[in-house]
Every structure is written in C-alpha cells, then in structure tokens.
Amino acid sequence: xxxxxxxxxxxxxxxxxxxxxxxxxxxxxxxxxxxxxxxxxxxxxxxxxxxx
Numbered sequence: 001x002x003x004x005x006x007x008x009x010x011x012x013x014x015x016x017x018x019x020x021x022x023x024x025x026x027x028x029x030x031x032x033x034x035x036x037x038x039x040x041x042x043x044x045x046x047x048x049x050x051x052x
Contacts, residue, residue, distance in 0.1 A: 031037040
C-alpha cells in the first residue's frame with residue numbers, strides 16, 4: 001500500500017470526526033421529534049474550509 005492509498009484509508013477511518021457528526025445529527029433528530037423544531041438543512045463546515 002503506497003502513501004496515497006494510506007492517506008485515503010485514514011481519511012475514511014476518521015472515527016472522532018464521524019462520532020462528532022453522528023452526535024450532532026442525533027441531537028437534531030431529537031429536537032425535531034421531541035420539540036417540533038423545523039430543520040431545513042445541515043452543513044458540515046469547518047473554519048479551514050474558508051482558507052482557500
């Protein structure tokens with residue numbers, strides 16, 4: 001396995017980020033179901049996304 005393949009694999013196995021987003025989505029789902037909150041969208045955005 002070369003460097004590029006390892007990098008792609010490690011990006012897919014980013015468990016901390018996956019768990020972070022999973023918890024946020026669960027909280028959104030809970031707010032919709034329990035409080036009737038109207039959610040029109042969800043954007044996974046970071047501070048570094050603006051540094052182009």
